[in-house]
Amino acid sequence: MAQLIDGKQLSAQVLREVAAEVELLSAEHDVVPTLAVVLVGEDPASQVYVRNKVKRAEEVGMRSIAHRLDAECTQDALNELIGVLNDDSQVHGILVQLPLPSHLNEDDVIAAIDPAKDVDGFHPLNVGALASGRASLVPCTPQGCMIMLRQVHPDLSGKNAVVVGRSNIVGKPMAALLLQENCTVTIAHSRTKNIESVSRNADIVVAAAGRAKLINADWIGPGATVIDVGINAISVDGKRKLMGDVDFESVAPIAGAITPVPGGVGPMTIACLLLNTTRAAKRQLA
Numbered sequence: 001m002a003q004l005i006d007g008k009q010l011s012a013q014v015l016r017e018v019a020a021e022v023e024l025l026s027a028e029h030d031v032v033p034t035l036a037v038v039l040v041g042e043d044p045a046s047q048v049y050v051r052n053k054v055k056r057a058e059e060v061g062m063r064s065i066a067h068r069l070d071a072e073c074t075q076d077a078l079n080e081l082i083g084v085l086n087d088d089s090q091v092h093g094i095l096v097q098l099p100l101p102s103h104l105n106e107d108d109v110i111a112a113i114d115p116a117k118d119v120d121g122f123h124p125l126n127v128g129a130l131a132s133g134r135a136s137l138v139p140c141t142p143q144g145c146m147i148m149l150r151q152v153h154p155d156l157s158g159k160n161a162v163v164v165g166r167s168n169i170v171g172k173p174m175a176a177l178l179l180q181e182n183c184t185v186t187i188a189h190s191r192t193k194n195i196e197s198v199s200r201n202a203d204i205v206v207a208a209a210g211r212a213k214l215i216n217a218d219w220i221g222p223g224a225t226v227i228d229v230g231i232n233a234i235s236v237d238g239k240r241k242l243m244g245d246v247d248f249e250s251v252a253p254i255a256g257a258i259t260p261v262p263g264g265v266g267p268m269t270i271a272c273l274l275l276n277t278t279r280a281a282k283r284q285l286a
């Protein structure tokens with residue numbers, strides 16, 4: 001059976017390190033790292049994510065402010081709020097919970113965030129920095145995946161890695177981080193031919209397709225490390241269940257190491273958000 005990479009345990013370790021940094025910033029510079037989270041509308045999943053982020057931030061001693069705007073809010077009103085947060089020296093990190101209601105332009109909102117406070121790492125300047133190997137604020141989910149991978153592979157150099165999915169928030173930054181660690185990277189997506197055999201040849205498979213149980217035993221070579229980013233809410237016997245993109249039962253006996261869902265990448269994402277907020281606060285000291 002594959003080694004389980006426990007995201008709960010690992011994220012707790014990251015959060016302890018963040019808490020120590022927060023204490024140091026407060027003691028030495030009288031600065032409490034502060035995260036502003038902006039939520040537009042009433043999407044239930046987004047509300048849960050925002051509540052969790054605020055709660056975790058407070059647990060590590062940060063200040064966290066949630067700004068809730070109604071679903072009909074205009075682009076101007078949202079951009080104006082971002083402007084106020086950009087100018088507020090007490091705010092070190094700004095996160096706009098996505099997705100936004102369809103009448104709002106996500107790209108415009110992301111571009112309005114001060115790149116130094118862009119703790120999601122989605123601003124075009126931060127995206128460009130990552131692509132050119134000079135990363136500053138790196139997207140949280142791929143960053144969490146890298147911490148998990150290093151548990152199994154302290155040196156990733158030369159590994160064949162396949163990332164399934166090419167979104168801007170997971171697939172592409174994930175591939176950039178793996179490349180930076182000298183992996184040979186393939187990005188697979190919905191148009192990839194012979195995707196199972198492409199994936200089967202990999203030492204590392206990162207699944208970020210958003211398709212429940214897409215990746216089964218046919219996709220995984222013996223001993224491969226499998227990171228499951230997918231979070232799919234599926235109804236089983238009338239009950240809502242969270243499932244990854246990986247069919248854990250069929251893959252775990254073949255893989256060398258695997259992350260569970262839930263309790264894998266999810267908790268790492270929040271931990272990395274708080275890591276980014278602390279980093280942003282430290283940089284803003286200068």
Ligand code: NDP
Pocket residue numbers: 141164165166167168169170171188189190191195208209210211214229230231232265266267269
């Ligand atoms: P997107 O829907 O933006 O992207 C999905 C990607 O997967 C696309 O590039 C798509 O290809 C590809 N894809 C879809 N179906 C297939 C298929 N059958 N075979 C191969 N590739 C396929 O999703 P996100 O990147 O935003 O999220 C991916 C998953 O990760 C979701 O389940 C999401 O909930 C989860 N997630 C989890 C987080 C966490 O903290 N654990 C954080 C963020 C996301 P194409 O481009 O060709 O359409």
